[in-house]
Amino acid sequence: MAGEQTKAYIEAQRKAGKSDIAIFNSMIDIPKFKAGIEQGNKLGHTNRQIAQGLGLNISSQPVDLDKVKKDAMLAEGKKAGKTNTMDSVAMGLTGGIGGGAAQGFYKLIDLVAGGANKVIGRDYLPTNQYKKFTQQRQDFADLHNAQREANDQGFDWVQLGTGIASEAPLAVLGRGYQGAKILSKAGAKVTGQNALVGAGIGGSSFAGDVEQRLSNTVLSGLGGAAGAAVGEKIGQGLGKAIQTGKNTASKFSTTQTNQFLSQINQKLDDALNQHGMSLGDLSNEVVSSLRKDALKAFQSGKNLNADAIARKAVLDKLGLKGTKAQVSGDAKEWQQQAELAKINGAGDPLREKFIDDNVQLTRLLNEASDTTKGTSVDSYEAMDSALKSIQDQLGQNKEYIRTAYNSARQAQGNDVKLGGADFVQEANKALKDSYATMELPASIRSILKRFEKKPDEFTLGESEAVIKKLNQAHQASLKIDGTPSSETYAIGLVRDVLNNRQNTTLQNLASQNNPAAELYQLGRQAHGFNANQIESMPLLQDAVKGVEPDKLFNKHILGGNVNELDKTIQILKNVSPQSVNDIKQQVVEFISKKAINSNGQFSPSGMKGALDKLTDRRMLTMFSPKEFSQIKDISKAADYLISQPPHSYVNNSNTSATLANHFLGLLKLPGARIALSAVKDVPDSIAVSKAMQPSIAGEAIPISQGTQDLIERLTRAGLISGSNLPNQ
Incomplete structure (x- = not known):
């Protein structure tokens, strides 16, 4: 039972001329009423039940649009009266080959008129004769069928006989080329093949009917193929039915x-x-x-x-x-699409689309290459430039190290004593424990004897001179193949003892603000960093050995250890960002060469293979996630647009399409060719249009x-x- 406030609101709205549906819809949006409606919903009541409880009368009967449409057609058919024999003959003749011939004729007229208009520079000649004929035939058919049903005339045997008689000769002709099946669908596939020139339906009057029909179509939201007179009534009837039949769910x-x-x-x-x-x-x-x-x-x-x-x-x-099949990836749709593309004329849009797919994919790869901002001609130039940048940086590092050591030698604090006796004692113990005393070169043994006799001469400055001699002796003791000898091992033991003593002393002296110690420590750190960079980059080691830059690109950029590549790229980002751009450009070029065949055909498998070889980790050391995502999307798109889905069973022989096109080519008579084109091209064109969506x-x-x-x-x-x- 509605409250007084609710009753007052409903009464006021009714006085304002609003329908019960409109009143309830407005209540849904008013908080004080909405809360009660929602509470009723929670209790299991529908909005219609709640509305009835408030005294609002809302019809629950949905509008049967099909019934409204059919009833309107039958009413007009009843008014028009029974059909006669000539009506049935006209239906039979225009529903088959004759209608197709007329349709083809008017299509040709439209094309000629369109060309003339372009020459004239304005729309002087009409170009919608084909469309008018198509609609006229459907209008006549709708009214004819409505007349027969409304007046209980039964099946139209005259129409059937006329249609069979008119189509039989061409059906026989086409049977040898499997054309009979195509011809048998002529009446059903081609909408409105009309030749009602002498039936009293003129072009000008029809134009007015079209405008009226379109007006009613827009009003009611219903498209249809109703005739001029019938369509107007149907549109009006449906417009009223839709406006009066909306239920409470129409507003949310x-x-x-x-x-x-x-x-x-x-x-x-x-x-x-x-x-x-x-x-x-x-x-x-x-x-x-x-x-x-x-x-x-x-x-x-x-x-x-x-x-x-x-x-x-x-x-x-x-x-x-993408086309319908390219987006769905459905094998059956892909197979149908492939067969449609083989058809001359109707299949042209699909074939052009497939050709353009290759063009667009190539364009996208070219744009990806341009986006890198690389300027190198090839991988040799890109790698050569990158190596020079790294080597220049390493050279600058060495110059910095030399400067640091020279400054340290000239700074105060070099005369600090490091304990020569203790150093000699530790070195001899390390040699003895490793059974390497006899392997130590005489030049190094003499250094130990000197500090054993004069321990006070073992100062900070002198220890740096000894380290330099030990490094030189260590390098000289290596075998021809670069492997260490027994002398190398012995020298290394002495050098390790000296390094440990120096590190401890330098840390203590640096904490006491000893200028020489601070500079020595700085030089040692820079030297260690430089050495680690070279050791961690086999690319540099191969470059020192004289390996050609393009081979270095293939080995270390396209292949090799990903962590090593990452270090190389990080160094290049600091010393030469352009070198990174050049390397990225050449990587994209490598992908493009694998993806695009010599004939310009894009190969999805080729691009996928290139990306698989490079791996995601490797690509992400060079490209940003956004850049890499773009490249992977191109690979996916190529697969979607070009690769046949499994079980699509595409007939690449072009046999079926060739047969149908050959059949059309055999007919030399213009009238026959127009008739068959209407039968074949229109359904094919419709199918192609659907396949493109x-x-x-x-x-x-x-x-x-x-x-x-x-x-x-x-x-x-x-x-x-x-x-x-x-x-x-």
């Missing part, structure tokens, strides 16, 4: 709308997650396109195809458009009336285009 709160759109986003995100992507990775334009396609899928009563969503997202990111729709799913109404509202709000009404 912002919360409900947002919830529905959120569900769309979640479904899209779930599908993308299955392929390592998310909505957050995509631009607003790509997300908007996917939402629009998702709403279209739900509008048609179908679920979303996760694979198609991922494929379309990749293509959209790159600015590419991608979709992310999947399997059919049941959709509740509430959801369907919400989709309709979103459509009217401009979120998607098209009508939600059936039979369009």
Whole structure:
């Protein structure tokens, strides 16, 4: 039972002329009424039941659009009366080869008129004769069938006999080339093959009928093929029915709308997650396109195809458009697409699309190369420039080390004593413990004897001179092949003892602000850093050995240890960023050479093989995640656009298409060729047009009336285009 406040509100709205549906819809958006309605929903009551409890009368009977349309047609057919024999003959003649011939004739007229208009510079001649004929034939057929049904005339045997008689000769002619099957579909496939020139339906009067029909189509949201007189009545009837038959679900709160759109986003995100992507990775334009396609899928009563969503997202990111089969990846659709592409004339758009796919993929790889900002001609130049940059940096490091040591030798604090006796004692013990005393060269043994006799001469400055001599002796003791000898081992023991004593002393002296100690320590650190860089970069070691730069590129950039490559790139980023750009450019060029064949054909497997060889880790040492993602997307797009799905069984022999085209080529008579073109080209062109339109729709799913109404509202709000009404 409604409260006094509610009753007063309803009464005021009724006095204002609002319908019960409009009143209830407005109450949903008013907080004080909304709370009560939501409480009723929680108790299990529908909005219609709640409205009835408030005294609002809302019809629950949905509008049967098909019935309204059919009833209107039958009413007009009843008024027109029974059909006669000539009507049936006209239907039979114009439904077959004769209609196709006329249709082809008017198509030719339109093409000629269009060319003339271009020459004249204005639309002087009409170019819609084909369209008028097509609609006229359908108008006549709709009214003819409505007349017969409304007046209980039964099956039209005259029409059937006339159609068979008119098509039989050509059907016999085509049977030898498997053309009979094509011809048998002439009447069903070609919409409105009309030759009603003498039937009293003139072109000018028809033009007015078209405008009136389109007006009613826009008004009611229903497309159809109704005739001029019939269509007007149907449009008016449906317009009234739709406006008066809307139920309470036709208006939704912002919360409900947002919830529905959120569900769309979640479904899209779930599908993308299955392929390592998310909505957050995509631009607003790509997300908007996917939402629009998702709403279209739900509008048609179908679920979303996760694979198609991922494929379309990749293509959209790159600015590419896929066909229906390319986006779905469905083997059957791919096979059908391949057969359509083989058809001369009708299949031209598909073939041109496939050629353009190669062009666009090549363009994207070229753009990826340009984005690196590399300027090198080839890998030799890129690697040579990089090596020179690194070697220049190492040379600067060595100069810095020499400067640090020279400054240390001239600084105060070099006369600090390091304990010569203790040093000699430790060195002899290390040699004895390792049984290497006899292997120590005489030159080094004499140094130890000197400090044993004069320990006070072993100062900080003198210890640096001894280190230099030990390093020289160590290098000289190596074998010809670079491996250490027994002398090398013995010298190393003495050097280690001296290094340990120096490190301890330098740390103590540096903490006491000893100038010489600080500079020596700085020089030692710089020398160690430089040595570690060279040791960690086999690339440099090979360069020193004289390996050619292009071979170094193949070995260390395209292959080799990833950690070593990372160190090389990090050094180059500091010393020569342009060298990094050049290397990246040559890596993309390497990928391009594998991806594009000598004939210009793009090879998805070639590009995938190149990326597999490089590996993701290697690519990410050189490219940013965004750059690498772009390159991987190009590889994915190539696979989607070119690679045949498993089990697609594409007939690459072109046999079936060749047979049909050969059949047309045998007929020399212009009239016969026009007739057959109408039979074959129009259905093929329609099929090609459908194949060119991608979709992310999947399997059919049941959709509740509430959801369907919400989709309709979103459509009217401009979120998607098209009508939600059936039979369009």
